[in-house]
Amino acid sequence: MPYYSLGIEGSANKLGVGVIEHPQEKLAAYNHARVLSNVRDTYVTPPGEGFLPRDTARHHRNWVVRLIRKALDESQIPPEKLDCICFTQGPGMGAPLQSVVIAARTVAQMWRLPLVGVNHCIGHIEMGREITGATNPVVLYVSGGNTQVIAYSRQRYRIFGETLDIAVGNCLDRFARTLRIPNDPSPGYNIEQLAKKGQHFVELPYTVKGMDLSMSGILEYVDGLANDLFNGKKNKQLVKPDGSKITVEDLCFSLQECIFAMLVEITERAMAHVGSKEVLIVGGVGCNERLQEMMGVMARDRNGNIYATDERFCIDNGIMIAHAGLLAYRTGKRTTLEESVCTQRFRTDEVFVSWRDD
CATH class of the missing domain: 3.30.420.40 (ATPase, nucleotide binding domain)
Structure with missing residues (x-):
């Protein structure tokens, strides 16, 4: 049976949700993953203004349920077929990250699925390797x-x-x-x-x-x-x-x-x-x-x-979190509720890359 995960990204002004499928075969340099859905909504401010954390977090809270529903509808994967819920744990802006963490915890408990926290940068790297075939x-x-x-x-x-x-x-x-x-x-x-x-x-x-x-x-x-x-x-x-x-x-x-x-x-x-x-x-x-x-x-x-x-796939998206999280899940990683605390500072080299042994 294939593996499926739902990923939620919201470390800055873009909120993304994606559902990905991995074949059952052993993990390889790249895994022939299938992108089943990849939806996104961006918080846009007027010209000359940046985006404040509290306003960005409010945007994410307003949109996250709709985007999760849309991602599931597009993927045609019901919650009971998912293997895990993946979320951006850091780095990023504190308030938007917290909104994503709360959403991920909520759906994981509703659907009785394990959580997997993902480093934002690792998500970008692994999605880039998967899409381009760079070894x-x-x-x-x-x-x-x-x-x-x-x-x-x-x-x-x-x-x-x-x-x-x-x-x-x-x-x-x-x-x-x-x-x-x-x-x-x-x-x-x-x-x-x-x-x-x-x-x-x-x-x-x-x-x-x-x-x-x-x-x-x-x-x-x-x-x-x-x-x-x-x-x-x-x-x-x-x-x-x-x-x-x-x-x-x-x-x-x-x-x-x-x-x-x-x-x-x-x-x-x-x-x-x-x-x-x-x-x-x-x-x-x-x-x-x-x-x-x-x-x-x-x-x-x-x-x-x-x-x-x-x-x-370059711009922040949910599918990169779903992909990197599923790689970690398949090698045994789980994030408990107590460990699912977001952090604004999460170094790329802090992550143990368990799915690669080359």
Whole structure:
């Protein structure tokens, strides 16, 4: 008989629920899983505003029952056929995470099913491996709350480098607030579209420190340029060689080029260290076509390959939690009610990867 799990994700402003099927065969590098449903609803704020934890949690509480019903309806899997309920245990925003934990506990007790807590990053990695078929890649995990370069070794996903302050997605989102551009469908996507129209590169701070990087200084610098542009202040960096003014599109283009080059540099260094020819990009920022293009150039120069997924699996979703949780469930993991406490800080390398022994 196949295995089935329902996963609930809500670590930030996206609430997702998914149902997945695993065949009964022994666990392998990837498991030919079937995505039976993958539904999502996003809490969107007005232009220039971020999302507060309490408002995001209220959104999740309002939508979680409807999304669970919809996921079950689409999958045509009744609760009695499920093997477990999986939920995001961290990292993420405290109040939204707590809303998801309460929902998961409730349905698990109603349907008398075991709980499995899942690390958000592990969910991204395992779903990326499953969808793309990447066997043992260096992973670039880039999202609103996380930026890490990761490689697997001895049943742990080891962090080789990471941001020292804010994540790449947070940097893009906050610059979008400065520009007061819409948050629908996402600030990063809208910056990407503006960047495609940019033609002039404005030099910005490039801050790589060994295998780590820093983006708060870059954000402060480009914010200053944007404010000078809006207020009409004189700044020689806002003038092109032909005497015309720098545009908002040029600033978006420059910000992307700078921070993506930093990401490519530390990813290439990790690939060289572990001797890998595969790179897998996961997380919401992984949808960015320019990042994929730049990483692809680097990978091909090393006779390697790049793997990435589309927005169904890059952006936070319930199916990645269902998949990673079911992998753990099949190797014996259960999360008791007492242990099902969410945490805002849950390191990727804290997780014992019991389903891999390569």
